[in-house]
Amino acid sequence: xxxxxxxxxxxxxxxxxxxxxxxxxxxxxxxxxxxxxxxxxxxxxxxxxxxxxxxxxxxxxxxxxxxxxxxxxxxxxxxxxxxxxxxxxxxxxxxxxxxxxxxxxxxxxxxxxxxxxxxxxxxxxxxxxxxxxxxxxxxxxxxxxxxxxxxxxxxxxxxxxxxxxxxxxxxxxxxxxxxxxxxxxxxxxxxxxxxxxxxxxxxxxxxxxxxxxxxxxxxxxxxxxxxxxxxxxxxxxxxxxxxxxxxxxxxxxxxxxxxxxxxxxxxxxxxxxxxxxxxxxxxxxxxxxxxxxxxxxxxxxxxxxxxxxxxxxxxxxxxxxxxx
Numbered sequence: 001x002x003x004x005x006x007x008x009x010x011x012x013x014x015x016x017x018x019x020x021x022x023x024x025x026x027x028x029x030x031x032x033x034x035x036x037x038x039x040x041x042x043x044x045x046x047x048x049x050x051x052x053x054x055x056x057x058x059x060x061x062x063x064x065x066x067x068x069x070x071x072x073x074x075x076x077x078x079x080x081x082x083x084x085x086x087x088x089x090x091x092x093x094x095x096x097x098x099x100x101x102x103x104x105x106x107x108x109x110x111x112x113x114x115x116x117x118x119x120x121x122x123x124x125x126x127x128x129x130x131x132x133x134x135x136x137x138x139x140x141x142x143x144x145x146x147x148x149x150x151x152x153x154x155x156x157x158x159x160x161x162x163x164x165x166x167x168x169x170x171x172x173x174x175x176x177x178x179x180x181x182x183x184x185x186x187x188x189x190x191x192x193x194x195x196x197x198x199x200x201x202x203x204x205x206x207x208x209x210x211x212x213x214x215x216x217x218x219x220x221x222x223x224x225x226x227x228x229x230x231x232x233x234x235x236x237x238x239x240x241x242x243x244x245x246x247x248x249x250x251x252x253x254x255x256x257x258x259x260x261x262x263x264x265x266x267x268x269x270x271x272x273x274x275x276x277x278x279x280x281x282x283x284x285x286x287x288x289x290x291x292x293x294x295x296x297x298x299x300x301x302x303x304x305x306x307x308x309x310x311x312x313x314x315x316x317x318x319x320x321x322x323x324x
Contacts, residue, residue, distance in 0.1 A: 026282045031058035032065020032078030034188035035155045036101055036267045038209045039302045040078070040290075047289050053282035061188055063152015063176045069270045075279055077270040080154025081176055082249035094273030097247050098318050100290050102239040102305040104230035105159050105263040106217040108210065109203040110196050114139035116218040117227045120166035120254075120262070123220055126203060128169055129182035134201065147195040147204030150185025152176040158251070158265035159205045165254035166262075205263075208235070209303025222262040223254050234261035235305040242266065244311055248318060264305070271322055280324045287319050 037059035044055040062079040069077035070090055078100075088095050107123060109116055111134060118126070118137070125131040127146060135141040149156045153176050160174040172178045186192040186204075193210040196202045203218075208230040211217045219227040228234045237260035244250035244266075254262055269287060276283055289295055296306035307315065 026053040028053055028055045028075040028279060028282055028286060029058075030055055030065075030074050030076045030078065031060050031068050032270075033062045033080050033154050033267055034059045034190060035062075035080045035103065035105075035207045035265075036078060036304070037189070038207075039101060039299065039304050042298060042302060043290055043295050044286075046295075047286060052289065053286050055286060059188060059190075061149070061151040062154030062157075066152070066176075066270070072272075075276075075283060076272070078267065079270060080265055080267045081157040082247065082268060083270055088247075091272070093275040096271045096273050096318050096321055097249060098269045098271060098287060098291075098315050099244065099248055099250075099266045099307060099311055100269055100287075100315070101296070101299055101307060102235065102242075102264060102266045103299075103303065104208045104235040104238070104261050104305070105155060105162075105205050105265065106208045106211050106230040107203065107220060107263070108193065108196050108206050108215040108217055110200050110214045110216070111139055111142075111203075112200065112214075116216070117221070118218050119221045121169070123218075124163050124167040124170045127163060127183075127205075128171070130169065132182070142201045145195075145199055145202040146180075146183030147186055147192045147199070147202050148178070148180050148183045149187070149192060151187045151191075153188075154265075154267070155189060155205065155207065158253075159263060161251060161253040162263040207303065211303070220262055222260050223256045224258050224260075226259065228259065228261045230261045230263075232300040232305060234259055235264050238262065238264035239266065239305050240308060242308075242311070244314060248311075248314055250311075266307075266311070273321060274323050276322060277324055280322060283322055284319055287322075288316070291316050291319070 065077040068074045163170040192204045237257045238255045241252045242250040299306040
């Protein structure tokens with residue numbers, strides 16, 4: 001082999017090694033909320049196909065994502081439930097909480113022949129177990145099987161916030177895990193949706209994007225007295241009333257706006273403010289894409305609600321604070 005050929009091979013290997021290192025730096029591991037999984041999967045796939053960072057996102061629930069973030073085993077985490085000041089204090093690298101998209105939490109049910117409308121009190125009574133027969137809701141008689149989350153869930157926390165705002169009968173509090181009095185547990189939004197899908201007579205709470213097949217969404221009475229189905233328009237009306245605090249967290253558990261669906265939430269990324277090293281640029285590129293007008297415009301078709309312009313602008317400003 002000539003010296004020139006050897007030099008060419010060595011040079012090529014060096015380029016490949018450098019390329020591999022660059023590729024490795026652009027791989028991000030993340031985990032958390034199942035609520036936004038359908039849209040995150042779309043966004044991360046588009047990002048990778050366009051030559052951007054490759055994100056390995058594990059949809060394991062907000063609680064598990066929060067733990068991974070505190071343990072520093074992920075590049076970032078996702079949660080529907082804003083981080084507590086206590087958990088925030090545990091992160092020596094600092095925390096940036098960045099809202100990415102919004103959505104409604106549907107009360108999904110599987111009861112053929114029934115068009116379900118729930119008052120706020122009825123919704124609470126069903127999930128507390130004091131209403132346990134479909135005939136009490138104006139449908140054909142039969143036992144109600146409640147499906148709820150078995151894992152630590154930001155969807156549960158947001159749902160419980162609304163239930164607590166709806167009626168004093170709700171005594172379970174608001175947290176990612178609850179001591180349920182009735183029902184069957186499923187892991188993730190997909191687990192709850194699976195129970196409802198395969199169990200006639202069941203009812204549970206899931207992100208709107210999981211309402212399909214045998215699962216129908218109940219119309220829920222809002223604070224204005226209107227019975228409203230979860231949708232892009234009704235979710236947008238609900239989320240338009242949210243203002244975020246200094247940590248970019250905000251909620252509106254029982255919106256007063258006309259046409260608003262009364263159970264809606266923002267979902268967030270938890271990102272380290274410092275110590276991101278070689279992953280810093282990839283993190284910024286990933287989150288900036290999620291917050292771009294192009295990405296946000298896909299929310300409706302996937303069952304979500306884009307951020308308002310004001311919250312979107314604040315979220316974009318937060319990305320600039322991510323550092324090495």
